Amino acid sequence: MKTKRFTSQQTQEAARILAEGGLLGIPTETVYGLGANGLDADAVSRIFAAKGRPQDNPLILHIPTADWLERYCTDIPATAYALAGRFWPGPLTMILRRKPMVPDVVTAGLDTVGMRCPSHPVCRAILTAADLPVAAPSGNTSGRPSPTNMADMLEDMDGKIDGIVDGGPCSVGVESTIVDLTVQPPRLLRPGGVTLEELREVLGEVAVDEAVTRLLSAGEKPRAPGMKYRHYAPKAPVTVVQGEAAESARYIRRHIGDQDGVICFAEFTHLFEGHPVESIGPKADQAEQARRVFDALRAFDGTEVEQIWAQGPEPSGIGLAVSNRLNKAAGFHIVEV
Ligand code: TXA
Numbered sequence: 332m333k334t335k336r337f338t339s340q341q342t343q344e345a346a347r348i349l350a351e352g353g354l355l356g357i358p359t360e361t362v363y364g365l366g367a368n369g370l371d372a373d374a375v376s377r378i379f380a381a382k383g384r385p386q387d388n389p390l391i392l393h394i395p396t397a398d399w400l401e402r403y404c405t406d407i408p409a410t411a412y413a414l415a416g417r418f419w420p421g422p423l424t425m426i427l428r429r430k431p432m433v434p435d436v437v438t439a440g441l442d443t444v445g446m447r448c449p450s451h452p453v454c455r456a457i458l459t460a461a462d463l464p465v466a467a468p469s470g471n472t473s474g475r476p477s478p479t480n481m482a483d484m485l486e487d488m489d490g491k492i493d494g495i496v497d498g499g500p501c502s503v504g505v506e507s508t509i510v511d512l513t514v515q516p517p518r519l520l521r522p523g524g525v526t527l528e529e530l531r532e533v534l535g536e537v538a539v540d541e542a543v544t545r546l547l548s549a550g551e552k553p554r555a556p557g558m559k560y561r562h563y564a565p566k567a568p569v570t571v572v573q574g575e576a577a578e579s580a581r582y583i584r585r586h587i588g589d590q591d592g593v594i595c596f597a598e599f600t601h602l603f604e605g606h607p608v609e610s611i612g613p614k615a616d617q618a619e620q621a622r623r624v625f626d627a628l629r630a631f632d633g634t635e636v637e638q639i640w641a642q643g644p645e646p647s648g649i650g651l652a653v654s655n656r657l658n659k660a661a662g663f664h665i666v667e668v
């Protein structure tokens with residue numbers, strides 16, 4: 332099929348694709364999503380086919396306002412509204428009990444559903460025009476880094492989706508924070524644009540799912556099914572070097588092979604002259620690191636590097652999300668220095 336390009340002004344035309352059961356590339360503040368009408372099981376199945384996504388990995392529903400929660404969810408705790416009041420629209424997904432009207436293909440048969448109300452103005456215009464809950468995973472081929480601009484999404488999806496809307500580069504750059512509100516205490520399943528520290532300000536105690544910080548063994552099932560897959564992975568193997576930045580840079584310099592590439596903070600790029608190097612921004616600028624991390628991982632796919640070395644960021648604030656994405660890209664192959 333030919334993938335139609337829409338400008339950020341053409342949200343009405345783009346929304347028609349959703350109403351007609353098609354697949355639409357949608358900009359959000361986190362990453363680009365691959366959207367379909369979340370109430371149309373056939374349309375949703377096509378998302379899985381286009382991405383090559385395993386059927387047991389549920390999708391999240393995107394809604395224009397928090398008062399849509401009641402349409403699709405039941406037993407909604409007061410904490411959901413407290414979080415919505417503080418962080419919606421924005422990069423937060425809540426796991427809640429679902430109503431039977433949500434198709435099984437969306438939730439992969441789970442009795443819960445992920446709900447998110449995005450803040451990107453173009454995304455909001457599309458949701459409002461479509462007047463539908465939009466099921467949308469990240470717009471990458473399954474296993475590849477998530478796309479943070481239209482060109483990256485087209486690299487994976489050109490010819491496989493009906494249309495895509497250009498909303499510019501994503502302002503957050505990593506996927507939404509996922510918090511499960513069906514358990515006590517609430518549990519962080521995926522770190523993202525809303526930080527763990529911010530969640531705790533509203534919720535008090537928040538548990539951190541083990542899949543966030545370590546590789547699960549074959550028999551273990553994470554609560555967010557998607558967290559079990561080797562993910563965000565460029566084609567070459569990645570090693571994360573965790574520790575004080577000058578130390579990790581020195582370690583990489585000592586161990587780097589001739590054909591290896593580096594992902595590092597802006598201050599250290601000069602140490603790796605002659606190697607393919609991707610800066611993720613200044614070491615103190617965590618928001619910039621979040622915006623750049625997926626592009627840095629993607630950049631190496633066009634090169635012949637044998638191995639990629641990455642400086643591990645401080646795992647606090649949004650740095651926890653950046654660190655999680657790099658660690659996952661590395662299959663949790665982490666060296667502490
Ligand atoms: O920022 C985002 O969340 C982006 C944009 C497009 O909104 N979307 C996104 O979707 O990252 P996806 O499908 O790539 O990641 C959703 C994650 C997966 O790991 C999935 O397993 C988990 O959410 N998930 C979805 N529904 C769930 C549920 N009911 N219970 C637990 N985890 C769930």
Ligand code: MG
Nearest residue numbers: 468469470477
């Ligand atoms: Mg994804």
